[in-house]
Amino acid sequence: DQQVKQNSPSLSVQEGRISILNCDYTNSMFDYFLWYKKYPAEGPTFLISISSIKDKNEDGRFTVFLNKSAKHLSLHIVPSQPGDSAVYFCAASDWAQKLVFGQGTRLTINP
Amino acid sequence: EAGVAQSPRYKIIEKRQSVAFWCNPISGHATLYWYQQILGQGPKLLIQFQNNGVVDDSQLPKDRFSAERLKGVDSTLKIQPAKLEDSAVYLCASSLERGQETQYFGPGTRLLVL
Numbered sequence: 001d002q003q004v005k006q007n008s009p010s011l012s013v014q015e016g017r018i019s020i021l022n023c024d025y026t027n028s029m030f031d032y033f034l035w036y037k038k039y040p041a042e043g044p045t046f047l048i049s050i051s052s053i054k055d056k057n058e059d060g061r062f063t064v065f066l067n068k069s070a071k072h073l074s075l076h077i078v079p080s081q082p083g084d085s086a087v088y089f090c091a092a093s094d095w096a097q098k099l100v101f102g103q104g105t106r107l108t109i110n111p
Numbered sequence: 112e113a114g115v116a117q118s119p120r121y122k123i124i125e126k127r128q129s130v131a132f133w134c135n136p137i138s139g140h141a142t143l144y145w146y147q148q149i150l151g152q153g154p155k156l157l158i159q160f161q162n163n164g165v166v167d168d169s170q171l172p173k174d175r176f177s178a179e180r181l182k183g184v185d186s187t188l189k190i191q192p193a194k195l196e197d198s199a200v201y202l203c204a205s206s207l208e209r210g211q212e213t214q215y216f217g218p219g220t221r222l223l224v225l
Contacts, residue, residue, distance in 0.1 A: 043115070044216045049213075098156055
């Protein structure tokens with residue numbers, strides 16, 4: 001039972017363009033959503049989060065959008081830089097505050 | 112500020128052997144988590160501690176996995192006996208408190224069971 005899904009295992013984007021990573025969830029009790037970034041041989045690093053009372057949160061080049069009715073969130077990176085190449089995990093939590101992660105999307109930024 | 116420390120970084124064992132992983136969370140972080148990340152999947156929570164008490168161990172295979180957090184600081188995760196399907200990266204994370212606090216992850220221990 002995959003409650004958080006990232007349907008694109010990989011994404012390739014040209015440097016300077018926008019990267020859009022998508023995530024879908026099934027549990028309507030989730031009320032907090034996060035994106036983590038992971039480089040090889042390192043643990044995931046927190047990137048940005050959004051509460052269900054908002055539909056958008058920005059932090060520099062990173063913006064997360066939440067569409068509660070569609071149970072969908074997305075991470076926009078603009079402009080994309082070579083250092084953004086990593087695996088990105090979407091995660092969600094409910095009142096129990098247990099994080100449920102998606103499978104990850106490998107983003108490659110091409111020069 | 113020092114991050115979450117884990118050791119060893121890599122471990123290779125044969126099935127039916129036992130193995131232990133160690134985690135030292137960020138100083139002052141009350142909540143500690145152990146995750147299992149199988150190749151191609153996202154991290155899955157195994158157990159969550161609040162100080163030295165267990166908050167959630169619903170996904171911990173208790174017939175072979177055990178974890179403890181003595182004195183509310185360091186933690187160890189043990190597998191005994193290991194199975195082939197236990198091959199994964201074991202991640203430790205910590206946060207200041209429970210709730211929707213940011214979790215900070217260690218580099219993980221990569222386990223290969225042959």
